[in-house]
Amino acid sequence: MSSTCDQAKEWMMRVIDHQASAEHRQALDTHLQSCQSCAAEFADFRHTKDVTDRMRSSMEFDAILDAIESGVLARVQRSLAWLLSGAGLMLIVCWSLVDVLLDESVPMAIRIGISMLGTGSLLFIIETVRWRRRTAPHDPYRSVIR
Numbered sequence: 784m785s786s787t788c789d790q791a792k793e794w795m796m797r798v799i800d801h802q803a804s805a806e807h808r809q810a811l812d813t814h815l816q817s818c819q820s821c822a823a824e825f826a827d828f829r830h831t832k833d834v835t836d837r838m839r840s841s842m843e844f845d846a847i848l849d850a851i852e853s854g855v856l857a858r859v860q861r862s863l864a865w866l867l868s869g870a871g872l873m874l875i876v877c878w879s880l881v882d883v884l885l886d887e888s889v890p891m892a893i894r895i896g897i898s899m900l901g902t903g904s905l906l907f908i909i910e911t912v913r914w915r916r917r918t919a920p921h922d923p924y925r926s927v928i929r
């Protein structure tokens with residue numbers, strides 16, 4: 784390896800980092816035409832630089848998506864959607880249950896069965912919500928959106 788090759792490596796770094804002057808770029812081009820080992824090394828540098836640039840831009844895109852997903856508006860919208868859906872479902876279920884339970888034409892066994900089913904479901908929901916509230920602060924994946 785000659786001292787010109789050492790000099791060429793320094794020019795390569797500058798070219799890769801867009802810090803090379805026009806005359807350094809020209810000198811490097813001239814050297815690469817006559818030195819295969821430096822030309823191969825420069826091709827490797829370029830490839831590595833391309834790969835890391837693409838990696839960085841895809842990471843930036845993920846960061847933008849995460850910022851949108853975890854934004855205040857998105858969180859409020861999600862909470863509101865859950866609240867409205869849950870409240871609507873609860874209202875319909877309760878209304879239907881009361882309607883059936885008060886209907887004298889429905890056999891008593893069915894009404895008792897429906898009461899038990901409703902109470903059991905309510906207990907399941909309460910237990911699930913309590914469990915979720917207890918464990919959520921310790922969930923290692925709570926900040927993972929996708």
Ligand SMILES: [Zn+2]
Pocket residue numbers: 787788791814818820821822
């Ligand atoms: Zn060389």
